[in-house]
Amino acid sequence: MKRSFVLLPLLxxxxxxxxxxxxxxxAREELDKAFDTYREKSITQRQFxxxxxxxxxxxxxxxxxxxxxxxxxxxxxxxxxxxxSGGGKTKVMLWSQMHGNESTATxxxxxxxxxxxxxxxxxxxxxxxxxxxxxxxxxxxxNPDGAERFRRRNSYxxxxxxxxxxxxxxxxxxxxxxxSRVLPEFGFNLHDQNxxxxxxxxxxxxxxxxxxxxxxxxREINAVRKKAMQVIVAMDELLQxxxxxxVGKYDDTxxxxxxxxxxxxxGTSTILIESGGYPDDPEKQYIRKLNFAVILHAxxxxxxxxxxxxxxDDYFRIPDNDSKLTDLLIRNVDVIGRNGEHFKxxxxxxxxxxxxRITDLGDLSVFYGYKELDASGYTWMPGKVYEKTFQSVxxxxxxxAMSLLKKGxxxxxxxxxxxxxKTNLPLLxxExxxxxxxGLYIGRPGYFFLAREGKxxxxxxxxxxxxx
Numbered sequence: 139m140k141r142s143f144v145l146l147p148l149l150x151x152x153x154x155x156x157x158x159x160x161x162x163x164x165a166r167e168e169l170d171k172a173f174d175t176y177r178e179k180s181i182t183q184r185q186f187x188x189x190x191x192x193x194x195x196x197x198x199x200x201x202x203x204x205x206x207x208x209x210x211x212x213x214x215x216x217x218x219x220x221x222x223s224g225g226g227k228t229k230v231m232l233w234s235q236m237h238g239n240e241s242t243a244t245x246x247x248x249x250x251x252x253x254x255x256x257x258x259x260x261x262x263x264x265x266x267x268x269x270x271x272x273x274x275x276x277x278x279x280x281n282p283d284g285a286e287r288f289r290r291r292n293s294y295x296x297x298x299x300x301x302x303x304x305x306x307x308x309x310x311x312x313x314x315x316x317x318s319r320v321l322p323e324f325g326f327n328l329h330d331q332n333x334x335x336x337x338x339x340x341x342x343x344x345x346x347x348x349x350x351x352x353x354x355x356x357r358e359i360n361a362v363r364k365k366a367m368q369v370i371v372a373m374d375e376l377l378q379x380x381x382x383x384x385v386g387k388y389d390d391t392x393x394x395x396x397x398x399x400x401x402x403x404x405g406t407s408t409i410l411i412e413s414g415g416y417p418d419d420p421e422k423q424y425i426r427k428l429n430f431a432v433i434l435h436a437x438x439x440x441x442x443x444x445x446x447x448x449x450x451d452d453y454f455r456i457p458d459n460d461s462k463l464t465d466l467l468i469r470n471v472d473v474i475g476r477n478g479e480h481f482k483x484x485x486x487x488x489x490x491x492x493x494x495r496i497t498d499l500g501d502l503s504v505f506y507g508y509k510e511l512d513a514s515g516y517t518w519m520p521g522k523v524y525e526k527t528f529q530s531v532x533x534x535x536x537x538x539a540m541s542l543l544k545k546g547x548x549x550x551x552x553x554x555x556x557x558x559x560k561t562n563l564p565l566l567x568x569e570x571x572x573x574x575x576x577g578l579y580i581g582r583p584g585y586f587f588l589a590r591e592g593k594x595x596x597x598x599x600x601x602x603x604x605x606x
Contacts, residue, residue, distance in 0.1 A: 166379050169431045172261060176252035177430075183421050184241045188216045188282035194248055195219045195278070203255055209277070210312040213293035216282035218312050223254060226271040228440060231322035231406070232433070233277040233313060236298045236329065236397070238284020238291070242413035242422045243328030246429035247278045253434070264438060271441040275320055280309055300395040310397075317401060324369070324440055325408040326433065327351075327398045330422070331459075333415025334488070337386045338460040341506035344386030346377055346428055347412035347459050351398040352390045364450055365407040371448035372439040373409075373432050374456055380428055381416070386459035388412060409436065415463070417508055464497065465489045465601050467507030470514040471588065473578055485518075487584040487601065493566070494584035494601040511603050516588035516595065520576045521548025527570055530554040531561050539563045544606050546594050548585045549574045564599040 178194065198204040198221060205222040212218060234243040254265060268274070279285055283293040291297055292307055301310040317325070335344040350366035352358075359367070377385050388410060393399050401408040411432070413425045439445040466487040473481055486498035486505060498505075524547045528534055531552055542550070542565065549566035561567055566574060566585040575582060584601065587594035597604040 165376075168260075169434075170427070172253060172259075172434075173249065173427045173430050175259065176249050176256060178245065178248040178252055181245050181248060182423075184245070185239075185288045186241065187286050188279060191244070191248065191279060192217065192219075194251075195221065198251065201255070204251070209316055210308060212281070212283045212309055213307065214283045214286075216286075218277065218280060218282065218309065220316060221251065221276040221278070222274065223276075224269045224271075224273045226269065226273050226441070228271060228324070229273045229275065229320055229322040230324045230326070230437065230440060231275040231277070231317065231320055232326040232328060233280050234328040235279040235285055236281055236309075236313075236327075238281045238286070239288045240290070240328075240330035240413075241285065242330050242425050243411065243429050243433075244278050245422075245426045246433060247276055247328075249426070249430045250433060251276075253430075264434070267441050268437055272437060274437070275316070275322065277313065277316060280313055299397055300393075302397040302400040303395055313397060317404070317406065322406050324365070325398075325401045325406040326436070327401070327408055327410045328429070329410065329412045331388075331412040331414045332461075334463040335386060335412075335414045335459050335461050336463045336506055337383060338458040340383065340457075341463075342383045343415045343417070343463060343508070344412075344459050345381045345384040345414050345416045345425060346432070347386045347388045347410075347414060348373065348456065349388035349390060349398070349410040349412075350453065351396070351402045351408055351410060352392040353399060353403040355392045357390055357392060359450060362405055362407050363402055365445070366402065366409050367450045367453040368445045368448040369407070369409055369436050369439060370456070371450075371452045372445045373411075373436050374452075376435045377428065377432055380431070384416075385456060386414075387453075387456040388459055415508075462505045464505060464507050465494065465509065466584070466598070466603070467502060467505060467510045468588070468598065469502070469510065469512050472513075472515075472517045474517065476577075483518075483578075485578075487598070489601045496578070496580055496582045496584055499578070499580060509601075509603065511588075511596070513588050513596075516590055518578055519546070519587035519589040519594055520578070521574065521586050521594075521597075522546055523549045523551065523568065523572075523574050524565075527551045527553060531563060531567055534563065536562060536564075539565050543597050543599065543604065544594075546587060548587065548597070548599070564597065564602070564604060566599075 199206045207220050208217050209220050281292050296307050305311050337344050348370045374385050398408050398410050464486045468485040483499050484502035487494050488497045551568045553570050588596040
């Protein structure tokens with residue numbers, strides 16, 4: 139049911155009228171302005187800890203907008219907080235960073251806190267509507283021990299999202315008890331997925347993936363799950379303004395241990411948001427903006443009742459996720475084998491925590507790369523290790539390194555290996571007695587050349603393609 143409050147002009151787009159490209163552009167501009175204004179400036183990278191956000195939570199105690207409460211503590215004794223705002227009838231719970239290294243939505247929640255505290259900026263109608271019709275319960279950073287190490291699991295090495303029923307971890311108990319106490323009508327389960335998810339059948343990253351989790355093995359649709367689907371369709375409508383074709387639908391196979399599936403089963407219409415990858419956004423700051431915009435939009439559609447106009451058929455029209463992306467994909471490379479035979483292969487390279495490595499070989503025609511090169515007519519060349527050993531990486535400058543690269547050297551050796559893994563050099567840095575295999579195999583460091591008539595033409599180095 140549409141309610142009577144007056145929305146801002148940009149929200150007309152979100153509610154009931156799509157009157158043209160100018161309105162779409164205006165909506166984006168207004169959202170971008172809001173994000174730029176209220177972005178939490180103290181968080182600029184996706185790796186941060188409980189100590190970084192606790193002051194941002196505690197400063198809101200007694201400010202008149204948020205009611206801050208400590209729900210309990212993690213295994214290692216870090217406080218887990220809830221921030222409550224609004225006085226509306228409809229209760230909405232949002233929780234983030236259940237997995238410690240999935241922090242994109244946590245950043246966006248602090249941006250939203252700043253936005254909700256704003257005044258006299260053209261957005262007061264939206265704030266008043268949210269405050270009048272919704273009561274919001276935010277639980278940022280449910281897994282602070284995992285965040286401390288920027289790893290997925292908690293201190294028991296549990297995946298908290300597989301602990302909803304047994305609730306053996308204190309963090310799981312905290313979330314379950316919060317849900318039982320509040321009995322929210324809507325829930326937002328905020329996660330990150332790896333950057334290698336693509337929208338099925340395309341090379342487009344699944345920058346945002348969505349799901350209305352199943353509540354039973356038959357994946358039936360009841361009134362609770364239907365509402366989650368309708369909100370997701372409203373979200374997708376907005377996201378297409380930012381990432382056309384970049385929204386995927388997560389697999390809805392029922393997982394009996396997961397919080398999202400059980401929240402749905404227990405009567406809370408639950409929306410999963412997974413933040414994936416976007417080109418040239420390693421710290422996920424653009425995706426942070428998408429979370430800010432789409433969460434606000436979802437809350438507005440719930441407050442106004444606008445989500446009710448959407449059909450579940452449109453939910454199923456959102457394309458599925460797939461997992462066929464890689465960082466660098468080189469196609470149709472000619473390789474000379476150990477016995478002099480020639481064969482053709484594609485080469486898949488992913489950038490790991492330390493350095494890029496080859497992760498797959500063979501026919502990779504169904505895969506896509508953030509970066510791609512058709513190497514037809516080029517031959518794989520392993521590259522040489524420079525004969526001189528350097529004292530440290532500081533003894534070679536980028537210009538000298540590039541000169542070695544052009545001569546067919548792919549690696550150097552250093553005596554002092556401190557900091558050797560992360561450099562700005564276009565060369566693989568090895569220990570003093572290290573070597574670089576001449577073979578092409580899965581797991582090999584992704585540093586080599588593509589040659590023509592025995593001369594290197596392209597260098598593949600540190601996940602980049604360098605034309606020599």
